[in-house]
Amino acid sequence: xxxxxxxxxxxxxxxxxxxxxxxxxxxxxxxxxxxxxxxxxxxxxxxxxxxxxxxxxxxxxxxxxxxxxxxxxxxxxxxxxxxxxxxxxxxxxxxxxxxxxxxxxxxxxxxxxxxxxxxxxxxxxxxxxxxxxxxxxxxxxxxxxxxxxxxxxxxxxxxxxxxxxxxxxxxxxxxxxxxxxxxxxxxxxxxxxxxxxxxxxxxxxxxxxxxxxxxxxxxxxxxxxxxxxxxxxxxxxxxxxxxxxxxxxxxxxxxxxxxxxx
Amino acid sequence: xxxxxxxxxxxxxxxxxxxxxxxxxxxxxxxxxxxxxxxxxxxxxxxxxxxxxxxxxxxxxxxxxxxxxxxxxxxxxxxxxxxxxxxxxxxxxxxxxxxxxxxxxxxxxxxxxxxxxxxxxxxxxxxxxxxxxxxxxxxxxxxxxxxxxxxxxxxxxxxxxxxxxxxxxxxxxxxxxxxxxxxxxxxxxxxxxxxxxxxxxxxxxxxxxxxxxxxxxxxxxxxxxxxxxxxxxxxxxxxxxxxxxxxxxxxxxxxxxxxxxxxxxxxxxx
Numbered sequence: 001x002x003x004x005x006x007x008x009x010x011x012x013x014x015x016x017x018x019x020x021x022x023x024x025x026x027x028x029x030x031x032x033x034x035x036x037x038x039x040x041x042x043x044x045x046x047x048x049x050x051x052x053x054x055x056x057x058x059x060x061x062x063x064x065x066x067x068x069x070x071x072x073x074x075x076x077x078x079x080x081x082x083x084x085x086x087x088x089x090x091x092x093x094x095x096x097x098x099x100x101x102x103x104x105x106x107x108x109x110x111x112x113x114x115x116x117x118x119x120x121x122x123x124x125x126x127x128x129x130x131x132x133x134x135x136x137x138x139x140x141x142x143x144x145x146x147x148x149x150x151x152x153x154x155x156x157x158x159x160x161x162x163x164x165x166x167x168x169x170x171x172x173x174x175x176x177x178x179x180x181x182x183x184x185x186x187x188x189x190x191x192x193x194x195x196x197x198x199x200x201x202x203x204x205x206x207x208x209x210x211x212x213x214x215x216x217x218x219x220x221x222x223x224x225x226x227x228x229x230x231x232x233x234x235x236x237x238x239x240x241x242x243x244x245x246x247x248x249x250x251x252x253x254x255x256x257x258x259x260x261x262x
Numbered sequence: 263x264x265x266x267x268x269x270x271x272x273x274x275x276x277x278x279x280x281x282x283x284x285x286x287x288x289x290x291x292x293x294x295x296x297x298x299x300x301x302x303x304x305x306x307x308x309x310x311x312x313x314x315x316x317x318x319x320x321x322x323x324x325x326x327x328x329x330x331x332x333x334x335x336x337x338x339x340x341x342x343x344x345x346x347x348x349x350x351x352x353x354x355x356x357x358x359x360x361x362x363x364x365x366x367x368x369x370x371x372x373x374x375x376x377x378x379x380x381x382x383x384x385x386x387x388x389x390x391x392x393x394x395x396x397x398x399x400x401x402x403x404x405x406x407x408x409x410x411x412x413x414x415x416x417x418x419x420x421x422x423x424x425x426x427x428x429x430x431x432x433x434x435x436x437x438x439x440x441x442x443x444x445x446x447x448x449x450x451x452x453x454x455x456x457x458x459x460x461x462x463x464x465x466x467x468x469x470x471x472x473x474x475x476x477x478x479x480x481x482x483x484x485x486x487x488x489x490x491x492x493x494x495x496x497x498x499x500x501x502x503x504x505x506x507x508x509x510x511x512x513x514x515x516x517x518x519x520x521x522x523x524x525x526x527x528x529x530x531x532x
Contacts, residue, residue: 118364125358126358129320129360134374134426136377
């Protein structure tokens with residue numbers, strides 16, 4: 001019984017400690033936003049890494065997501081004789097939910113894991129200590145460009161995902177099932193309103209921040225990990241944790257934002 | 263000459279520093295002073311926390327108890343900007359050199375100048391090349407840290423540490439993992455650059471007795487405390503049981519320093 005209590009206590013402390021660290025991390029990152037010298041070049045480089053290099057993956061997954069939505073949507077809507085709504089069904093599910101969420105999950109897998117591993121290795125090999133000793137703020141130098149890039153790249157990637165997904169739905173609906181192309185777009189045109197776009201935008205901005213925040217934070221505090229963050233295994237374990245945690249948070253926040261904005 | 267007038271001011275002072283990591287107590291009340299322009303060498307068995315002392319001086323670790331004062335300022339009370347001002351006067355050569363492994367040698371050495379000064383790229387270029395040639399690294403400019411040998415990595419680390427003309431330079435195990443020839447080379451560079459720039463040096467090292475020849479003062483860390491901070495000669499003749507056993511263990515019973523010392527300096531200066 002005491003053992004159980006001890007375990008619960010230890011777990012609670014650990015969760016609080018981690019939450020506190022995450023809070024401190026975000027605060028310090030935001031505080032470092034205004035620190036000089038601000039350089040644009042690292043931000044551009046990170047946008048290239050997080051954004052440009054994810055484009056192919058995003059287009060690919062977006063296309064197939066749209067196609068499967070077209071397929072499933074067509075069979076469901078046909079039962080009610082309302083195939084004409086296929087366009088709005090595809091567009092709304094993509095813009096409000098699937099676009100931001102799937103884009104975030106793909107980018108976490110591609111770039112989030114890399115961010116965690118990169119910063120974790122820098123922590124392990126004293127590179128972050130070296131930065132601090134040179135009076136170079138690691139938050140300004142390392143973290144801020146990544147955060148800005150996450151917030152810039154994620155909405156853009158989401159927009160691409162949405163557009164190519166709508167095109168995928170079009171391919172299946174019109175190419176395979178012979179729906180009237182005018183009806184596909186007209187339905188979309190009348191049912192998608194600014195609030196839908198806004199919801200997708202808010203989500204992608206939040207997910208962009210979450211992705212960098214959680215992954216970078218896990219890497220940055222690698223040495224404080226309970227399981228011992230040292231060595232190659234420590235980096236790999238922490239990266240896995242970070243990817244899982246950020247993916248789960250994306251889904252949780254997706255629900256929360258939907259609940260708030262709807 | 264009387265002793266007081268020749269004693270340079272204290273630049274780093276640790277008083278009663280205690281530090282534990284989890285359940286493991288590493289430092290149990292460390293008192294230590296570093297004087298301007300001098301070379302302090304911290305020796306002791308592995309795992310005693312010598313590097314932890316350096317990390318306290320750098321402000322990377324805060325003590326559980328006790329104070330660390332650098333340039334007469336308590337590090338614990340410093341705001342981030344003031345801490346940066348203190349650290350601007352530091353140069354650090356880390357144990358594994360801690361080079362940025364995704365940058366080449368040139369960018370590694372240029373980083374402090376690019377991030378901390380407003381120097382023009384052309385001036386940065388000249389300064390970097392000058393330091394690299396001083397370290398004999400002209401050939402390695404475009405290489406990445408992973409492509410360098412251990413000795414070269416340390417030299418790049420030293421070049422980077424000296425870029426901003428530091429007042430205090432910290433060396434964490436500067437020659438661990440290097441062969442005798444490479445160690446001597448590094449000692450030569452240390453001696454040469456210290457003569458040139460006049461910096462204060464704090465060295466953590468295992469390389470006894472050779473390191474004694476560079477030291478003004480030697481401090482032994484054992485059982486979480488500084489067992490004595492003495493000149494190399496006094497250190498070797500000390501009656502303090504722990505120092506005595508350390509000296510006997512690492513260098514045998516007798517050691518005649520004078521003749522060897524002169525020989526060594528003749529060698530390093532050549």
